[in-house]
Amino acid sequence: MKLHITSETGRLQGVIVHTPGPEISLVDPETKDELLFDDIIFEEDARREHLDMLELFRTVMPDDAPILELTDLARETMQDADIRRSFAEQLSQELYFENLHPVLEDLKQLDADHLLRFTIEGRIHERGRFRLHPTPNLIFTRDLAAVVGDHIILPNAAKRARVREFLLMELIARHHPLFASVREKTISIPKGQSLEGGDVLVVSEKVVLVGMSERTTFSGLIHVAEQLFATGVERVLAVDIPKKRSSMHLDTIFTFADDDECVVFPQAITETEHNVVEIYSSGNNGVQVQTHVSLKQALEQVLGKPLHFIRCGGERHTDQLREQWTDGANLFCLAPGVVVGYERNTKTFEELDKHGYRVMDQQSFLGEFQGVDDAGRKRFDPEKEGKVAIMFEGHELCRGRGGARCMTLPVLRS
Secondary structure (H helix, E strand, O other): OOOEEOOOOOOEEEEEEOOOOHHHHOOOOOOOOOOOOOOOOOHHHHHHHHHHHHHHHHHHOOOOOOEEEHHHHHHHHOOOHHHHHHHHHHHHHHOHHHOOHHHHHHHHHOOHHHHHHHHHHOEOOOOOOOEOOOOHHHHOHHHHOEEEEOEEEEOOOOOHHHHHHHHHHHHHHHHOHHHHHHOOOEEEOOOOOOOOHHHEEEOOOOEEEEEEOOOOOHHHHHHHHHHHHOOOOOEEEEEEOOOOHHHOOHHHOEEEEEOOEEEEOOOOOOOOOOOEEEEEEOHHHOEEEEEEOOHHHHHHHHHOOOOEEEEOOOOOHHHHHHHHHOOOOOOEEEEOOEEEEEOOOHHHHHHHHHOOOEEEEHHHHHHHHOOOOOOOOOOOOHHHHOOEEEEEOOOOHHHHOOOOOOOOEEEEEO
């Protein structure tokens, strides 16, 4: 499969996810803060909610479009013993703060299943004394990479709690056959700099948005921008966003719902000015910059068309705060004008309804479009059905502080 992404809204044709597993149940009240979680999550319900979300994806995606589990890709990659040993060495080096050296030889002898389990759950054997914290944030595959055009950005984690996840993604990208088309088209981040995929939005072939968040350093952003210019990208819009837990990435306050419609958290986007810098290459003169009054003005100027910004949480300040906290602005686009998000963000869906979206819950949507059978159900055709906003249950998933976009890493869109 050729990896290629030139928009946030093209019909999804390939995506990498991680359905919650035992690592979620290994988080306790004493470790949750260190592991970047605001609450402990009930694994069984979180897993069911995630699988329900994936069922929506399958109904909208083409029949032959793959939904790839990151753990399956990692396990397939680790079948090679030399790759396993090399990865164990890398774990020891990158996790220097964990002092893995005493168990390094044990790690090198593990088979693929046990090495993967150790990486994710932090355990070598069920009753072994040596343990690390689990990696519950693996569910947020969006942060681990970003496909831009026919290139892939392999970023560095900003927090120690997530280093193993990024190493797993790097392992897959460098060795799994799926990534053969981008193997020589990799954009990496130097040590000491950070950038996470939730801060990268591919607006078009020529324009990329990058958030300057608590997880993305200015140096990391500039380094990526310079490399993107060599791939054909002409403009990088750097958006300075609040350095808060509630807005840890740009996509927690801004996402595309259609080619000309975006869902935004007003206080950080429409009510904030002079926080956007346009970065572009001017040939021999190097990188140039231009400031903009607002993100809307900047996007409309570089795209040459008007955009409509839809308020997360509706009109009331309190509703905006509440629904942004539960990822009301973190919608995921399955096709132009076809988005999914947590059903609890009712005010955001009311706003989408006002803008012409047909709002449906997951049961109604699947009942109408999940295949053709004697009950008269039909296949979903995004070109015929128009704009649809689909609500799915996420009462446990939202406790991890990430929505539908956070939980997906698209690798191919039409």
